[in-house]
Amino acid sequence: MKTIFITGASSGIGRATVKHFAERGWNVVATMRSPEQETEFITLDNVLVLRLDVEKEETIQSALAEAIGRFGKIDVLLNNAGYGTMGLIEAATEEQIRRQFEVNVFGLIRMTKAMLPHFRASQEGMLINISSMGGKVTFPTMSLYHSSKFAVEGFSESVSYELASQNIKVKLIEPGAIKTDFGGRSMEFFFNDALTDYKPFTTAFRGKLGEMEKQPAYASPPEIVAETIYQAATDGTSQFRYVVGEDAKMLIHMKENTDEVEYLTNIAQHFS
Numbered sequence: 001m002k003t004i005f006i007t008g009a010s011s012g013i014g015r016a017t018v019k020h021f022a023e024r025g026w027n028v029v030a031t032m033r034s035p036e037q038e039t040e041f042i043t044l045d046n047v048l049v050l051r052l053d054v055e056k057e058e059t060i061q062s063a064l065a066e067a068i069g070r071f072g073k074i075d076v077l078l079n080n081a082g083y084g085t086m087g088l089i090e091a092a093t094e095e096q097i098r099r100q101f102e103v104n105v106f107g108l109i110r111m112t113k114a115m116l117p118h119f120r121a122s123q124e125g126m127l128i129n130i131s132s133m134g135g136k137v138t139f140p141t142m143s144l145y146h147s148s149k150f151a152v153e154g155f156s157e158s159v160s161y162e163l164a165s166q167n168i169k170v171k172l173i174e175p176g177a178i179k180t181d182f183g184g185r186s187m188e189f190f191f192n193d194a195l196t197d198y199k200p201f202t203t204a205f206r207g208k209l210g211e212m213e214k215q216p217a218y219a220s221p222p223e224i225v226a227e228t229i230y231q232a233a234t235d236g237t238s239q240f241r242y243v244v245g246e247d248a249k250m251l252i253h254m255k256e257n258t259d260e261v262e263y264l265t266n267i268a269q270h271f272s
Contacts, residue, residue, distance in 0.1 A: 001025060001026060001027050001046070001071075002026050002027070002075040002076070003026065003027040003028070003029065003067075003071045003072075003073060003074050003075050003076070004017075004021050004026055004027070004028055004029070004074075004075065004076040004077075004078060004233065005029040005031070005064075005067055005074045005076070005077050005078065005115070006018055006028065006029065006030055006031060006078045006080055007031050007052060007054055007078065007079055007080050007081035007107075007111060008031075008032065008080040008081030008082065009030035009031055009032050009041075009049075009080070010032035010033070010034065010037070010038065012178070012222050013080055013130060013175070013178065013222045013225045013226065013229075014030075014032075014078075014080040014081070015222070016221075016222035016223045016225065016226040017078060017080065017225070017226040017229050017230075018030045018041060018047060019226070020223065020226035020227065020229070020230055021226075021230060021233075022044055022046055022047050024230065025046070026046070027046050027047075027048070027071045028044075028046060028047045028048070029047075029048050029050060029063070029067040029070075029071070029074070030047055030048065030049050030050070031049075031050045031051070031052035031063050032049070032050075032051070032052065033051065033052070033053045034051075035049045035050060035051045048066070048067060048070050048071070050062075050063040050066055050067065051063065054081045054103060054107025054108065054110060054111055055102055055103060055106075055107055057110060057114075060110060060111055060114045061114060064114055064115065064118070068118065073118075073122060074115070074118060074119075074125070075124075075125060075126065076125070076126045076127075076128060076233050077111070077112070077115045077119075077125070077126070077127050077128070078128045078130070078229060079108045079111055079112065079127070079128070079129045079130060080130045081103065081107060081108075081111075082103055082104045082107075082108075082130065082148075083100075083103060083104070083188065084134075084142065084145040084188070085100050085142070085144045085145050085188045085189075085190065086141050086142050086145070086188070086189050086190075086191075087141055087189055087190035087191045087192075088141060088190070088191060088192060088195060088198055088202070089143050089144070090192070090195055090198075091190045091191060091192035091195060092144060092190050093190070096144070096188065096190055097144060100144040100145065100148050101144075101147075101148055101151070104145075104148035104149065104151075104152065105148050105151045105152060105155070108129060108152060108155070109155065112127060112159070115127070116163075116166075116168070119163075119166065119168045120166050120168070123166065123167050124167045124168065125167075125168045125169075126168065126169045126170075126171065126233060127156075127159075127163065127168060127169070127170045127171070128170075128171045128172075128173060128229060128232055128233065129152055129155075129156045129170070129171070129172055129173070130173050130175070131149050131152045131153055131156070131172050131173060131174050132145075132149045132174060132175060133174050133175065133176045133243070133245070133247070133248035133251055133252060134146050134149045135149035135150055135152055135153040135172075135174060136153070136174060136251075136252050136255065137251045137252060137255050137267075138267075139267070139271065140201075140205055140268075140271050141191075141202075141205060152172075153172065156170055156172050157170075157172075157240070160240065169238070170240070171232045171233075171239070171240060171241075171242065172240060172241045172242065173225065173228060173229055173232065173242050173244060174241060174242065174243045174244065174248055174252070175220070175225050175228075175244040175245055175248060176218075176219075176220065176243075176244065176245030176246070176247035176248030176249075176251070177218055177219040177220070177245065177247055177248075178219055178220055178221070178222055178225060178244075178245070179219045179220065179221050179222065201272075204271070204272055205271050205272075208270070208271050208272075209271075218246070218247050219245075219247075220244060220245040220246075224244060224245070225244050228242050228244045229242075254266075
């Protein structure tokens with residue numbers, strides 16, 4: 001039985017992925033910041049629920065030691081923990097800026113570094129990082145989130161070369177809009193109405209955003225992402241990027257195949 005170690009497993013993509021792999025006979029290490037609140041996974045024999053906060057090194061080391069002690073070997077690390085921010089960059093505090101990168105970038109790197117000695121000792125392993133279509137394309141008021149996911153893309157692509165020398169594969173998942181609570185518990189907002197110069201822009205943007213939120217048909221269920229993660233873990237190929245969702249495929253294709261000025265103008269007009 002192979003084992004996958006998942007961060008951010010309490011909800012959304014992480015939760016769907018725990019179920020998907022467990023149902024297919026894998027051992028699953030489901031890590032989360034508040035494991036005492038978990039009631040479903042603790043009933044499954046092949047799922048180990050552990051406390052882990054990617055901002056706290058001691059919880060990473062403790063979870064890894066317990067997971068290896070239970071299952072002996074970890075075959076795949078899924079760096080899924082993350083959250084988004086939305087708002088005017090002038091309204092963002094220094095703390096909000098730093099935390100966006102602390103979780104989405106530094107936490108991912110911290111988790112990766114902690115896992116690599118185990119992979120090297122086995123001379124095999126796989127690192128799967130959850131990026132986003134937001135790591136390839138951008139929307140207004142999400143500059144912090146986009147820049148963190150662009151960083152994940154760059155880190156993953158660069159580190160894949162050195163890890164290949166240790167027979168460790170690296171893969172990226174780029175989901176589009178997903179039907180999760182990402183816009184609720186996993187999204188922080190920092191619009192500031194005192195910045196009145198932006199009012200025409202923010203009013204138009206919020207109106208457009210409200211229209212988009214009323215159209216759930218364009219969003220994919222998290223189970224689709226879980227299926228893609230399973231494909232990445234098991235397909236035996238050297239494919240690096242896996243795009244999930246018709247919206248992500250369309251927007252990424254548009255950016256890569258459209259004149260840059262035309263593309264940026266289209267995006268700006270869409271949200272105005």
